[in-house]
Amino acid sequence: MKVAVCIKQVPDVEARLRVAKDGRWIDEEDLSFVTNESDRYALEEGLKIAEATGGEVVVVSLGPDRVRDALKKALAVGAARAMFLKDPAFSGGDAIATARALAAAIRRESFDLVLTGSQSDDVGYGSTGSLLAGHLGWPHAWLVIGLEIEAGGKTAQVKREMESGMNEIFRLNLPAVIEIQAGINHPRYASLKGIMGANKKPIEEVTVAGLGLEAETVGLAGSRLEIVSVAFPESGTGAQILTGDAATAAQALVLKLRQEARVI
Amino acid sequence: MSNLNVWAVLQLRDGQVSRAALETIAAAQQLAAALGGKAEAVILGSGVGDGAIAAAGRDLAAVHVADHADLAGYTPGAFIGALAPALRAAQPAFVVFAHTYQTVDYAPRLAHEVGAGLLPQITGFTSGADGLLFSRPILGGKLQAKVKVRGEGTVIVSIQSGAFSSDSVVAGSVAAPILALADLSEIKPDREILGLEEVGGDQIDLTKSEIIVAVGRGIGGGDKLGPVEDLAKALGAEIGASRPVIDSGWLPRDRQIGSSGQTVAPKLYVALGISGAIQHLVGMKASTCVVAINKDPGAPIFAVANYGIVGDVHEILPALTAAVKAAKGA
Numbered sequence: 001m002k003v004a005v006c007i008k009q010v011p012d013v014e015a016r017l018r019v020a021k022d023g024r025w026i027d028e029e030d031l032s033f034v035t036n037e038s039d040r041y042a043l044e045e046g047l048k049i050a051e052a053t054g055g056e057v058v059v060v061s062l063g064p065d066r067v068r069d070a071l072k073k074a075l076a077v078g079a080a081r082a083m084f085l086k087d088p089a090f091s092g093g094d095a096i097a098t099a100r101a102l103a104a105a106i107r108r109e110s111f112d113l114v115l116t117g118s119q120s121d122d123v124g125y126g127s128t129g130s131l132l133a134g135h136l137g138w139p140h141a142w143l144v145i146g147l148e149i150e151a152g153g154k155t156a157q158v159k160r161e162m163e164s165g166m167n168e169i170f171r172l173n174l175p176a177v178i179e180i181q182a183g184i185n186h187p188r189y190a191s192l193k194g195i196m197g198a199n200k201k202p203i204e205e206v207t208v209a210g211l212g213l214e215a216e217t218v219g220l221a222g223s224r225l226e227i228v229s230v231a232f233p234e235s236g237t238g239a240q241i242l243t244g245d246a247a248t249a250a251q252a253l254v255l256k257l258r259q260e261a262r263v264i
Numbered sequence: 265m266s267n268l269n270v271w272a273v274l275q276l277r278d279g280q281v282s283r284a285a286l287e288t289i290a291a292a293q294q295l296a297a298a299l300g301g302k303a304e305a306v307i308l309g310s311g312v313g314d315g316a317i318a319a320a321g322r323d324l325a326a327v328h329v330a331d332h333a334d335l336a337g338y339t340p341g342a343f344i345g346a347l348a349p350a351l352r353a354a355q356p357a358f359v360v361f362a363h364t365y366q367t368v369d370y371a372p373r374l375a376h377e378v379g380a381g382l383l384p385q386i387t388g389f390t391s392g393a394d395g396l397l398f399s400r401p402i403l404g405g406k407l408q409a410k411v412k413v414r415g416e417g418t419v420i421v422s423i424q425s426g427a428f429s430s431d432s433v434v435a436g437s438v439a440a441p442i443l444a445l446a447d448l449s450e451i452k453p454d455r456e457i458l459g460l461e462e463v464g465g466d467q468i469d470l471t472k473s474e475i476i477v478a479v480g481r482g483i484g485g486g487d488k489l490g491p492v493e494d495l496a497k498a499l500g501a502e503i504g505a506s507r508p509v510i511d512s513g514w515l516p517r518d519r520q521i522g523s524s525g526q527t528v529a530p531k532l533y534v535a536l537g538i539s540g541a542i543q544h545l546v547g548m549k550a551s552t553c554v555v556a557i558n559k560d561p562g563a564p565i566f567a568v569a570n571y572g573i574v575g576d577v578h579e580i581l582p583a584l585t586a587a588v589k590a591a592k593g594a
Contacts, residue, residue, distance in 0.1 A: 013404045013539070014481070016560065026407070037508075095372065096382055123402055123409075125384050127372035134376030139454050140340070142369040157458070161524050162365050165463045170339075171456040181524075183511035224381030224419060229410045230402065232562060239556055239572030249573045250583035253555065254591045256571055261553040263532040264475070264499060264588065 001055040001112040001153050005046040005079070006102055006129070007039040009063055009070040010122040023229045035070045038117030042180035044187040046115045047078045049149055055112070056080040062090050062101060068203065075198035076190035082203040089208045092220030095127040101218045102128070103135030104211040112153055114177045118143050123227075133177035140177040141170075145184050149174070268301025269325060271356045273347065275364065276307060276315040284362040286430035289322055291423045292360045293434050298391040299357055304328065305440075308346050310336035316442045322433055324440040331444070334451050340370040341454030348377045349447035355418055363422035365523075371420050381419035383411065387427040400424075404541040405564040425546060468502070468518045475501035475532045478521055478548070479509055482537020482558060482577055486514030491581040492536060498588040504528065506544045522547035537577045540565030557584075 011017065012032045020027040035043075046057045059074040061067050062085035071082040083105050090101055106114060114136070116129035126142070133140030145167060146159030153174055160168045161181055190198075208215050216222060242252045257264045272292035274285040292303040302325035307316050310333050320327045330346040351359060351374075359374075361367040363385045375382040387408070389398045395412065398421075402409045413419050470476060477496045483489065489503075496503050504521040505514070521528055522544040533551035538544060540556070540563055548554070549568055556569035557577050566572045573580055 011403065013406070014560075017403060017406060017562070019407075026403070094382070095384075096375070099376075121404060124404075125382070126368050127375075127382055127384055130369070130372035131376050131382075134373050140373065141455075143365055159461070160365075160369070162460075163523060165525060167461040167463060169458040169461060171458060172454065182507070186513070224413055224415050225383060225411050226414055227409045228397065228412050230407045231410075232406070233408055233564065233567055238567040239554075239569035241561075241566075241572045241574060243574075246575065246579045246583040247587070249575070250580060250587040251590075253571055253573060253584065254587040257532065257553070257555070258591055261532075261570060263553045264591070 001049055001053045001149070002110070003046040003050050003055060003057050004060055004106050004111045004114045005039075005043045005057055005074070006060045006114065006116040006132070007043060007070060007074060008036045008061060008117070008120050009033050009067045010036045010120055013121050019230055019232070023231075024227060025230055033066055033069070035073060036117050036120050038119060038180055038182045040187045041182050041184050042115040042117045043074055043077065043079065044185045045147060045180055047188070048185065049113065053149065053153065058083060058109070058111075060102060060105060061085065062098060064091065071203055072198050073190065075201040075203075076194040077188055078194065079201070081201055084203050084205050086205045087207040089215045089219045089221070092223065093218060094223035094225040095125040095131055096224060097218050097220075097222035099128050099131035099135060100222060101208075101211065101213065102132050104213055105206055106132070107136065112175050114138075114175070116177065116179050118179045118181045129177050129179035136175075136177065138176050139172040140179065141172060142179040143181045144178050145181045147178060147180075147184070267355060267357065268296070268299040269354070269356045270296040270299065270301060270303050270358045270360060271351070271354070272303060272305045272360045273367070274305055274307050274315070274319060275362055275366065276309055276312060279312065279315050281315055281318045283430045284364065284425065285319070286433050287423060287425070287428045288360050288362050289319070289324070290430060290432045291428040292358070293323060294428065294432075295358050295360065295389070298389070298396060301357060304356070306330070306347065306350070308335045308343055320440040320442055321436060322440070323436040327440050327442045328445050329442060330448060332448050332451055334453050337457055338366055339453040339455045339457070340373055341452040343370050344374045344377055345450035345452050346445065346448060347374055349450055350445045351378045351380070351418060357418065359418060359420045361420065361422040363424050367422055371422055375420045378418065380417060381413060381415070383413065383419055383421045385422055385424050387424045401542055404539060405545070406539070406562060424542070463517060470502055470504050470519070470521065470526045470528050473502040473528065473530050475499050476504045476521070476528055476530045477501045477534045477536065478504040478506065478538060479515070479536045480506040480538030481508040482539070483509065483514070484537070484578070486512070488578065489514065491578065491585065495534070495581055495585045495588065498585050498592070499532070499534070501532075501534070506538050506541070535565050535569070536581070538565050539563045540568065
């Protein structure tokens, strides 16, 4: 099967974050970026399916220059080639504008399956894959924790997470857009050979005009949402912070738990 | 032309108006008040008459009902097919959903189907000179973004659980009219449902634990849990974990606390190296006393904790275990 996997490069959520000077986003200078967590699981799932069925994975992403690193990492673990939607006009898009651009790129080829992560770790709309399915006119499933391709690639059995510790199992027709939840598999690491080989694999750069799209339909111009400011939540309402070296803080904490909270 | 009314799509639980449904009505009423319109409700299902009557007691311009055999169970094709023609005809300013694993599965697709905007997971809004500004968590809850809506036409919004109080729902002076949705011809189930599976059903039940020591990604690896077990033993606690720990295979899935794991409410919850993403917080925020230990002073867990220590969890753990043992021995 020919599988497209959409990935997003996001700030490392473990990094120390600062608000940018204009207050509209975080300061990206000196920030480390990683491939979005659930997208790494989507890529692994795509590679497994391509290996089992004798197909290939094409990795697709959208964003500024730095995204090339995320694509190279995907090529290093086994994707055959990459599509890089690289155009300033794509930037600042909400899920609707981004899905429109991804759909135009994916429609140029005939894929049997599209995989995405379920949610990005930065804006976290959790919607781009479902919207992409809407554009393609394909079925979709979100928060997928189990995937089995059936009937020679005509259908798939899907396990989807629900609240309160239940999974729902169902069958849908392929092609489809399947949005993968973290934990579905164990993403592989790149081998040295894979990293060397990635340099020879093609990364196709795609522009708004190249996709036959109008600039006002993508990026911020094509979005219904605009982030006007970001801020850390108000502090001061939260925890009493106990200070000092480890022993001092630990003893102060135990005293509080016994005498103030009375829970131990 | 979109109007100023706001629709609330209600998810019934066992045919009844659930707390999530009441929160959805509350959000729709507040949005409608800000716009100068009225809230209306929509109920999808099979045999939902009692739920509709219960909903109609609230201050709503109408309760729309799609009662259809294919809506007894959820598939996106059926639910979208029930709502899309009605939304195209009515063009409400906003359509409000509870942000649940079911609604996130189909609300984006519905937005695409009717050409609406999409604003997921809001925690509140303000109404000012520049119009409405919505808050939503970003970057794992570390920051809040303020978002404005651009352009014209319906916007589909989902609300974070607990963000709008179910107690704030305004009761109606007269029962709202209950109206059947006119066009159900687009209902098309698109999944063959094979069954449900309980995840780790008969294993560790953390919901009964009085004390829980929970570990997050910050613990650094499955081989670093020894000192955590020592603290748990000293406290007489069970060990729980946030999702990344489970996904990395450091602890089994029946230890997971959060929206896709167990929801716990112990008297003491000790969070070690847990940043406090919203998906984790919903599973433990009812705990009586929360202790957070994390190297990042900006971690959202500190906002819900009673006590905190900022520092290296591996340095603090042995000191804390020793202090607990000393206190208990005294």
